[in-house]
Every structure is written in C-alpha cells, then in structure tokens.
Amino acid sequence: MHHGASVFPPNGSMISQWKLLAEFSVGCFRSTTQPGRLRPGQGGYNAAFLAHSPSPVQSRQLYFRLLRQFRPYGPIVGATLLAVGIASATDVLLIRQLQNVVDALAPGSAMGGMAGARGGAAGGLLGMVQGWLHALLPNEPSKAALWAIPAIICGLALVRMLSTFSGDYGAAWLSSRVQANLRESMFSRVLRLPNKFYDNSSTGTTLSQIAYDASQVSQAGLNVLNVLVRDSVATVGYLLSLFAIDWQLALFCLGLLPLVAIIVTFAGRRMRHLSQSAQQAMGELTNVLDESISGQRVVKIFGGQPYEQRRFDRVVKLNRQLAVKHAATAALNSGVIMLLVGITLSSVIYFALLRAQAGALSPGAFVAFMGSLMAMQTPIKNLTKVNEPLQRGLAAAESVFGLIDIATETDTGTLAPARTEGRLSLQSVGFHYQAGDADSRPALHQVSLDIAAGETVALVGSSGSGKTTLASLLPRFYDVSSGAILLDGVDLRDYQLAALRRQIALVSQDVVLFNDTLAANIAYGDPEPSLARVEAAARAAHAHEFIERQPQGYQTAVGENGLRLSGGQRQRLAIARALYKDAPILILDEATSALDTESERLVQAALEVLMRGRTTVVIAHRLSTIENADRIVVLDGGRIAEMGSHTALLAKGGLYARLYQTQKSVQGEAQPV
Numbered sequence: 001m002h003h004g005a006s007v008f009p010p011n012g013s014m015i016s017q018w019k020l021l022a023e024f025s026v027g028c029f030r031s032t033t034q035p036g037r038l039r040p041g042q043g044g045y046n047a048a049f050l051a052h053s054p055s056p057v058q059s060r061q062l063y064f065r066l067l068r069q070f071r072p073y074g075p076i077v078g079a080t081l082l083a084v085g086i087a088s089a090t091d092v093l094l095i096r097q098l099q100n101v102v103d104a105l106a107p108g109s110a111m112g113g114m115a116g117a118r119g120g121a122a123g124g125l126l127g128m129v130q131g132w133l134h135a136l137l138p139n140e141p142s143k144a145a146l147w148a149i150p151a152i153i154c155g156l157a158l159v160r161m162l163s164t165f166s167g168d169y170g171a172a173w174l175s176s177r178v179q180a181n182l183r184e185s186m187f188s189r190v191l192r193l194p195n196k197f198y199d200n201s202s203t204g205t206t207l208s209q210i211a212y213d214a215s216q217v218s219q220a221g222l223n224v225l226n227v228l229v230r231d232s233v234a235t236v237g238y239l240l241s242l243f244a245i246d247w248q249l250a251l252f253c254l255g256l257l258p259l260v261a262i263i264v265t266f267a268g269r270r271m272r273h274l275s276q277s278a279q280q281a282m283g284e285l286t287n288v289l290d291e292s293i294s295g296q297r298v299v300k301i302f303g304g305q306p307y308e309q310r311r312f313d314r315v316v317k318l319n320r321q322l323a324v325k326h327a328a329t330a331a332l333n334s335g336v337i338m339l340l341v342g343i344t345l346s347s348v349i350y351f352a353l354l355r356a357q358a359g360a361l362s363p364g365a366f367v368a369f370m371g372s373l374m375a376m377q378t379p380i381k382n383l384t385k386v387n388e389p390l391q392r393g394l395a396a397a398e399s400v401f402g403l404i405d406i407a408t409e410t411d412t413g414t415l416a417p418a419r420t421e422g423r424l425s426l427q428s429v430g431f432h433y434q435a436g437d438a439d440s441r442p443a444l445h446q447v448s449l450d451i452a453a454g455e456t457v458a459l460v461g462s463s464g465s466g467k468t469t470l471a472s473l474l475p476r477f478y479d480v481s482s483g484a485i486l487l488d489g490v491d492l493r494d495y496q497l498a499a500l501r502r503q504i505a506l507v508s509q510d511v512v513l514f515n516d517t518l519a520a521n522i523a524y525g526d527p528e529p530s531l532a533r534v535e536a537a538a539r540a541a542h543a544h545e546f547i548e549r550q551p552q553g554y555q556t557a558v559g560e561n562g563l564r565l566s567g568g569q570r571q572r573l574a575i576a577r578a579l580y581k582d583a584p585i586l587i588l589d590e591a592t593s594a595l596d597t598e599s600e601r602l603v604q605a606a607l608e609v610l611m612r613g614r615t616t617v618v619i620a621h622r623l624s625t626i627e628n629a630d631r632i633v634v635l636d637g638g639r640i641a642e643m644g645s646h647t648a649l650l651a652k653g654g655l656y657a658r659l660y661q662t663q664k665s666v667q668g669e670a671q672p673v
C-alpha cells in the first residue's frame with residue numbers, strides 16, 4: 001500500500017505544489033461530471049471490461065459481496081484500518097510541527113524551555129501532559145525546549161513507521177488470503193461445471209479469471225476501504241488543522257478552489273482534444289506505412305510510388321502541424337496556470353499578511369498552514385479518483401462471482417452401487433446441444449439401443465453423425481434432451497454422478513497426462529494408489545517395458561515438456577490407467593491416426609486385454625479395427641441407420657458396406673471415415 005501524503009515540508013517549489021493543487025481540483029471536477037467512467041486506454045484487459053461495466057445497483061451488490069469476503073477476518077480488517085488511520089493522522093501532526101520549528105527560529109522567541117516538558121515542577125503530571133499537547137498542537141508561538149520539537153517529530157515518525165508497517169502488512173495478508181479463498185472456490189467450481197460451460201468458453205478466459213481477476217478483486221476490495229479510511233482521515237485532519245490555525249484564512253482558501261478548478265478544466269479539455277487528434281494522426285501515419293511496406297510488390301508493379309509518397313507527405317505534415325499546436329497549447333496552458341497560481345497564491349499571501357498584521361498568524365502558523373494546504377491535495381485527489389480502481393475491481397468481481405455462480409452439474413441421484421454389471425439401455429434418446437432451441441437439428445434423434453453386459457458395440461458413421469455425442473451421454477457429460485439411458489435398468493440420473501462415473505473408464509485419442517510420475521498417472525484418481533496394481537495394469541497394457549526403461553522407472557515424472565513419449569506409448573499409458581480403474585464399462589475413442597505397425601500391434605493387444613469382460617462402446621474411425629466387435633451400430637445424421645455384425649452388415653450392402661468399400665479403396669486402409 002502506498003502512502004500518498006508527504007510527511008515533511010512538501011518538496012518542490014510552492015508554485016509547483018500549487019499547480020498540483022489546481023490539477024487535483026480539476027480531478028474533483030472531472031470525476032463529478034463523469035461519475036463511474038474510466039478514461040480510455042487504461043490497459044487492454046481492463047478496457048475490455050469497460051464495455052459492460054456493472055450497473056450502479058449491481059455495483060453496490062457486487063461491492064457488498066466483495067466486502068463479505070473479508071468478514072471472517074473482521075478483527076484484522078479493523079486493526080489494519082486503524083493502523084492506516086493512525087498513519088494518516090501522524091502525517092497531519094508532522095506537518096503541524098512546522099509551526100513549532102519556524103516559530104522557534106523567529107527572533108525573540110522564547111527558547112528557554114517548555115513549561116510542561118520541563119517536568120512536573122510547575123503543574124505536576126497534568127502540567128507536563130498539557131505542555132506536550134501544546135507542543136503537539138501549537139496555537140501560539142511555542143515555548144518548547146529545543147530538544148522537545150525534534151523529540152516530538154521523532155515520536156511521530158516512530159508511530160508512523162509502526163502504523164504504516166502494520167497497515168501494509170495487514171492489507172497484504174488480507175488481500176492474499178481473500179485472493180486465495182476466491183481462487184479456491186473458483187477452481188472447485190471449474191472442476192464441477194457442466195460440459196456446456198466448456199463448449200462456450202475458452203480455456204484462456206477461465207485461466208485469466210482465476211489467475212488475474214481474483215487478485216484484482218481482492219486488491220480492489222481492500223484498496224477502496226483503505227483509501228476511504230486513509231484519505232478521509234488525512235483530509236479531515238488537514239482541514240481541522242487549517243481551521244485550527246486560522247479559520248478565516250481557511251475559508252478564504254476553500255473559496256478560491258472552485259475558481260481554479262473551472263479555469264484549469266477548460267485548459268485541460270483543449271489539451272485532451274489535441275492529444276486525441278495527435279493520436280489519430282499517428283494512427284494514419286502507421287497505416288500508410290503499413291500498407292505501402294506490406295504491399296510493396298503491388299506498389300512497384302502498379303507504379304504507385306508517387307501516390308504513396310503524396311499520401312505519406314500529407315500525414316507527415318498533419319503530424320508536424322499537430323505536434324506544434326500541441327506544444328504551443330501546452331506552453332500556453334502552463335503559462336496560464338502559472339499566472340493563475342501566482343494570482344491565487346498572492347491573494348492567499350496577501351490575506352495571510354493581513355491576518356499576521358492583525359496578530360492572528362505567527363510565521364510558524366503561516367508555514368504550517370501552507371504546508372497543510374499543499375499536503376491536503378494528495379488525499380483529496382485519491383478520494384476523487386477512488387472510482388477508477390473501484391470500477392476495475394468491480395468488473396473483475398463480476399467476472400469472478402459470475403464464474404462462482406454458474407450452476408454445477410446436476411447431481412440429484414442417490415444410488416451409489418460399488419460396481420454395476422454394465423448393462424446399458426438407450427430408450428428413444430434425443431439430444432440437442434442447444435437446449436431450448438427446438439428448431440436446431442438434434443445431434444441424436446430417437447436412438448434406441450440395448451447393450452448387454454460385456455458386449456462390445458462399435459459406433460460407426462460419417463463425421464458429424466453423432467458417435468462422440470452418444471458416447472458423451474453415458475458418463476452424463478451431457479444429459480439426454482428426451483428419452484432415457486438406463487444402466488442395469490436404472491436411469492443414469494438416479495445414480496450419484498461420482499458413483500456413475502466410477503463405472504466407466506475412458507480411453508480417448510488425445511491422451512491427457514498430468515504433471516506427475518508415471519505411476520501417479522496410471523493410478524490417477526485413486527486416493528490410495530497401489531504400486532503392485534499399477535505395475536500389473538502397466539504389464540497388461542504392454543507399457544511395463546518402456547516404463548522400466550525410463551530413468552526412474554514408474555517414478556519418472558511426466559514433466560511439462562520433459563518425458564518424450566511416442567503416440568503409442570501414451571495410448572498404452574491411457575489403457576493402463578483404464579485397466580487400473582477396472583470399471584465395468586469402457587468407452588473407447590479410437591485413434592484417428594495410424595501408429596506404426598509395431599506400436600499398433602502392442603496397442604491392439606493392450607486393448608484386447610482391456611476390453612475383456614467389459615461393456616465396451618467403441619467410437620470407431622477406422623473400420624478395419626472393429627471387425628471383431630459383437631455389434632456394429634451405424635449412425636447417420638444422429639439416427640441409427642443399421643445395426644449388426646460386420647459380416648451381416650457387409651452382406652446387407654447398405655451404408656456400412658459403402659463406408660467399408662470407400663475405406664478399403666483408400667490405400668493403407670488408414671483413412672478415418
């Protein structure tokens with residue numbers, strides 16, 4: 001957390017400080033005329049959010065929801081904010097010390113000693129406390145001892161250090177804690193979201209929601225609170241200080257502020273307008289360059305050089321004119337602002353001198369007054385700008401909570417058998433990817449199919465015929481739109497999702513390996529993996545030999561890029577994983593690309609072991625591999641066109657026979673259908 005207010009006498013000349021003051025008053029002006037708006041070009045990512053900023057009501061709900069994330073840590077939030085408030089208050093008091101310092105320097109000032117600070121001789125303990133308080137908050141030339149003022153400044157600096165540290169530490173602790181909580185709930189959501197969510201969103205978006213938005217949100221939640229406390233305390237503190245030093249001078253200054261704001265706004269508007277035109281002109285320049293360079297062949301062939309030269313000269317001239325105009329306006333603006341600053345500063349000084357002559361303002365009081373006035377600009381500026389981080393944070397909060405609020409997969413079933421027989425029955429199954437859009441063509445239509453326990457059924461059909469869709473319905477990656485699927489005579493939806501999925505192993509063409517050891521990849525999902533079973537599965541999947549050849553055998557890590565495994569080896573790992581799971585139902589999404597003969601033979605042998613005794617649904621892309629299936633189901637446009645054994649279907653001379661002939665005629669028999 002950055003602590004904005006300057007502590008000791010403001011650095012830079014008083015003129016430049018005053019200029020800043022003028023600018024911040026413009027900041028106030030701008031943010032009241034454009035509530036809730038961020039300036040364009042504040043980073044691509046956030047700019048994207050601006051297009052759909054939440055409405056005010058939503059914003060409030062979002063912000064309260066955001067604050068609720070901090071509720072479990074209430075005492076820490078309280079302590080952090082208290083520390084932040086104390087740090088701000090010490091800033092105010094430190095600047096106030098200028099009064100003591102300057103008055104002590106004034107000729108004739110009594111440096112003899114501070115009654116209270118000298119000890120309890122005069123008024124006892126009470127007198128001492130009064131003396132110190134007087135030195136801390138002086139309202140007349142101080143009689144403090146020389147050492148008392150530096151001592152107070154050191155004391156304040158110590159308090160400030162401790163409170164700033166506590167505030168920063170607390171804020172970092174809180175925001176990282178809330179960020180971690182948000183990330184955890186987002187991730188646990190992501191693991192349980194229905195497939196539909198993944199169909200409609202990109203991995204990149206979800207990644208950035210968890211990685212980036214979560215941190216934006218927690219920081220925004222805290223920052224806004226922080227700014228409100230820190231800068232409100234500072235603003236009120238400085239105001240009190242100004243009024244305590246001289247309320248009439250304070251009122252006079254506050255009266256001048258809006259005047260400065262209005263003038264600087266007008267100057268600023270013209271600058272912004274010019275900057276925009278300059279940006280456009282620069283855009284045109286790069287456009288012309290881009291076109292003529294990338295299209296240089298066309299330019300040459302069609303003799304376009306003079307035309308391109310003229311175009312370029314024109315935009316260069318425009319850029320040059322705008323640059324001069326910009327510089328002239330900037331110079332004029334700063335001149336006008338300087339003049340304005342001079343005038344306002346003179347009037348404040350004039351008024352202050354009048355007050356001094358009237359005996360109402362000591363030199364120290366004047367310096368402390370000006371110091372407080374200058375220092376006040378930062379907190380006010382922060383307060384008026386609090387909307388910017390707030391809006392950014394709210395946009396991120398919308399994205400974070402949006403993800404957390406997405407409904408997870410429906411899981412209302414209660415049955416949880418340890419192991420089913422694996423009997424499947426599809427009854428008039430219909431499926432639409434776009435639920436509710438009855439006009440769209442269904443991906444599956446009136447599909448009825450009984451698969452006996454232990455039977456191998458191959459799904460074939462041209463691309464887009466619905467093979468993958470049908471297989472996806474079995475583990476309830478999607479729910480049927482009409483009809484029902486029964487497992488052992490019970491509707492899939494009556495099983496608990498986890499229990500249903502325990503019955504199914506999946507070997508798909510793109511083998512997903514996690515960044516862990518080979519053994520952990522085979523035993524994936526088992527909370528208590530057994531190495532003996534891992535090895536047995538790997539042997540049965542013809543994977544043991546190549547695993548043994550790895551540097552650390554089964555404990556070799558499948559690094560992100562580390563282990564180089566061939567396609568066939570990866571498939572045998574996937575088969576070993578399915579064997580380890582030992583589920584009664586197997587979904588096999590056959591590889592489309594051919595492996596070399598040796599690999600193919602090993603994978604086929606591994607698959608034969610895997611399929612033994614299991615209900616197997618094969619999504620077949622190459623017909624040559626499924627000739628031995630018990631039954632072949634030919635899908636066409638989401639319907640079952642034919643069904644039967646390989647020989648029976650060939651003899652029938654229908655769609656299957658045609659598909660088979662087509663593939664046979666393509667050399668190598670490796671072409672997917």
Ligand SMILES: Nc1ncnc2c1ncn2[C@@H]1O[C@H](COP(=O)(O)OP(=O)(O)OP(=O)(O)O)[C@@H](O)[C@H]1O
Nearest residue numbers: 199433434443461462463464465466467468469470
């Ligand atoms: N996630 C999805 N969202 C919308 N439509 C989809 C989705 N997945 C598939 N489809 C559509 O559903 C129909 C069936 O597709 P499916 O993937 O089941 O066919 P397939 O027979 O497995 O094809 P292939 O052999 O090419 O893998 C196709 O018309 C397809 O465009």
